[in-house]
Amino acid sequence: MQLYNTLSAKQRAALIDEAGEERLTLSFYAYTQIEHPSEFRDQLFMRWDTLGVLGRIYVAHEGINAQLSVPAPRFAAFKKHLDSIAFLKDVRLNIAVEQDNKSFLKLKIKVRDKIVADGLDDDTFDVTNKGVHLNAAEFNSLTSAEDTIVVDMRNHYESEIGHFEGAITPDVDTFRDSLPIIEKDLAAHKSDKNLVMYCTGGIRCEKASAYFKHKGFERVYQLEGGIIEYARQVKNQGLDNKFVGKNFVFDERRSEAISDDIIASCHQCGSPCDTHVNCANDACHLLFIQCPTCAEKHDNCCSDSCASIVALPRDKQKELRKGTHNSNKIFKKGRAHHLKTLNPS
Ligand SMILES: [Zn+2]
Ligand SMILES: [Zn+2]
Structure with missing residues (x-):
């Protein structure tokens, strides 16, 4: 019985293209009591994997928090499965404003202490x-x-x-x-x-x-x-829209446009821009806002030092990366002091 991903993200992307099916990106959550999160997790994985569901899902004693992508032709079967679970029957599904078939490339269902890291007792x-x-x-x-x-x-x-x-x-x-x-x-x-x-x-x-x-x-x-x-x-x-700019989302799309306004600026040159990218240097991977001009100028990197690393041969880069971790920097862009437009002093 397969309970984990066996395909790489790249293989999965190719399969999605081959299948040629539209996919729906959606999310839902429920606070409830789940007595055996691990068993529940495995049940979800088995059923959703056969339906071609992809996404990032957290299961805990306190409930479930799910962000996923479902093949449109299997949406009815997916919904039927949700409705067969008492606490998920008629749960509100937040359907993405902007759809992208590759919003998720793996099915990851993880058991956690909490479904949101809130630090609360x-x-x-x-x-x-x-x-x-x-x-x-x-x-x-x-x-x-x-x-x-x-x-x-x-x-x-x-x-x-x-x-x-x-x-x-x-x-x-x-x-x-x-x-x-x-x-x-x-x-x-x-x-x-x-x-x-x-x-x-x-x-x-x-x-x-x-x-x-x-x-x-x-x-x-x-x-x-x-x-x-x-x-x-x-x-x-047809209500007034009081939200300006983009809604940041936690999948490959990064954001959905809610209004046409661009309220942010490129972290390197300060020109109006609201496109998040990750630094092309895998050892850095910093999430920051970069305009197309700066992307070209800095080889898709956040700094000259990252650009000089990216210019090295792949195996040399790998050697340099050994033993370093970048995960805690991914969302720390505002604290990256070399991005001067954020730190004018
Ligand atoms: Zn720029
Ligand atoms: Zn960098």
């Missing part, structure tokens, strides 16, 4: 005492009120390329960092303002809203289904 507060869920129309109306504070619950590299008008966008690398900062900054408004929070697909706000209520915030709201569901409702219902 769930036993210390009532996680079910959540904020009031808002749909897009309600969100638009409430965020127009003067006594409302809108908080972006995402990280700096996400809000940098797109966020709601007037939102507070904490300068943080991780979700767990953002919670104490927001609590401190807004401490004076626990009862006199509406605290409206949002994130990519809604999952981060599920726990955060309960946490802030526990911390004494009285008027806590959250955007149901996050930016993805908001964009869908705005389009379908």
Whole structure:
């Protein structure tokens, strides 16, 4: 019985091309009680693998957080399988705004302690005492009120390329960092303002809203289904779009355009640009924003030193990479001090 990927990303990409099928990129999550996460994980893998589902899925005792791509012809079978699982029956599926057949190239289902790394001790507060869920129309109306504070619950590299008008966008690398900062900054408004929070697909706000209520915030709201569901409702219902720029997503697409505005700039020359790339030097792999002109000028690298490494023969590069880790740098672009447009001093 096969329970893990056997194909490389490259092989998978070729297979997707060969199959010529449209794929749907979507996400969903559910907080629930899963008694045996490993068994549940294996069941999902077996069924979804046969359906050709690809994606990144986290399973924990507290629930499931899934981002995936499903072949369109097998969507009905996939949905039927979800509906056969009691706590996933009729779960809201966040369908991507912009589709790409190669949004995911592997099926990775991992068992984790938590489905979102929030750093919270769930036993210390009532996680079910959540904020009031808002749909897009309600969100638009409430965020127009003067006594409302809108908080972006995402990280700096996400809000940098797109966020709601007037939102507070904490300068943080991780979700767990953002919670104490927001609590401190807004401490004076626990009862006199509406605290409206949002994130990519809604999952981060599920726990955060309960946490802030526990911390004494009285008027806590959250955007149901996050930016993805908001964009869908705005389009379908012809509502005003209060989101400017792109929605950062955690798959090969990197982002979805929600409005035509470009609110970020190239980290190397400062010209308007909101395209994230990874530095071509595999030993660096830094995620940063780079315009096409700078990409050409710097050989798709973040710095001259990375460009000089990329110019070396492959085996020499590999030798240099031995024993080094780059994973913690991937989303640390704002802290990369050589990218001077971010660090004007
Ligand atoms: Zn540039
Ligand atoms: Zn680099």
